Amino acid sequence: MTPVAARGAINIRNVSKIYDPDGANVLAVDNCSVDISPGEFCVIVGPSGCGKTTLLNAIAGFHDISSGEISLDGKPICTPGFSAEPGADRIVVFQNGALFPWSTVLNNVAYGPVVQGTASSTDAKTNAQALLAELGLSGIGDRYPNELSSGMRRRVEIARALINDPKVLLLDEPFRAMDALTKGVAQEFLLQAYDRVRKTVFFITHDLEEAIFLGDRVLVMTTRPGRIKQTLHVDFGRPRNYKIRSSKQYLTLKSQIFEAVREEAIRAFEAGERELA
Secondary structure, eight states: OOOOOSSOOEEEEEEEEEESTTTTOEEEEEEEEEEEOTTOEEEEEOSTTSSHHHHHHHHHTSSOBSEEEEEETTEEEEEBTEEOOOOTTEEEEOSSOOOOTTSOHHHHHHHHHHHHTSSOHHHHHHHHHHHHHHTTOTTOTTSOGGGSOHHHHHHHHHHHHHTTOOSEEEEESTTTTSOHHHHHHHHHHHHHHHHHHOOEEEEEOSOHHHHHHHOSEEEEEOSSSBOEEEEEEOOOOSSOOGGGGGSHHHHHHHHHHHHHHHHHHHHHHHHTOOOOO
16 A cells, blocks of 8 residues: 655645845745645656746755745744755755765665664664665665666665655756666656655656656746746656657656647746856
8 A cells, every 4th residue: 555644744835935035136046835644746847047946945944044934844944034944844855866885785774864863773773774674775785876876876865864754855856867768667666666655746857748747736836936836736646667768648748748838948048047056
């Protein structure tokens, strides 16, 4: 039976973010509101500089906002002048990876619970071994990151995030630099992990096919200042596999998203926008 998340509700209410208010005064996000249900896989797409990463960073606790409120399970985590410290309840998986090259895979995965004091080193390694096995990654615990392919490293990073039992997984284009074949395998791994643990996922991408393949809902953002332009619901059900990519419904959704994003990309290009956070 697929687990159902009981926590991880994100509420973004009338959020705006101005960078350098006393200088450049760049309005990155403008009056943005969205509710993300516990266990939902929510994907954000839009042109570079539209505010996708600004929202992710605010949820993660990397900066505050200029107006509005972001809450997690009803508790404010980001308001003007306040940002809850980054924590194990909101784990970020970055584009460029963050594995410790000097540590084995097992030690990398076990690191979080040990540092947080939620498990002894022995217990954390035992749990890490079990998680790696559950996610189909057994047999690589003694290897080092530089001995792994890019796709395998990214899967280990997802495992390292999940061992902390977060409420929310925040993924900022984690598969961006991969070739198409490696990316497809990594995407299916993420879906399999999601089906096992059913965490709330806030996923940023420029890849429209990836957005449809992974998400329950795809939010299209406008060019700067970022607002929610369009919401598309992806009703494929779960579990999913690569075969849905050839379905008529998939191609229809792809066309709809492409048109919405293309309009904003043209506006961004004409405005000469450069990418900010």
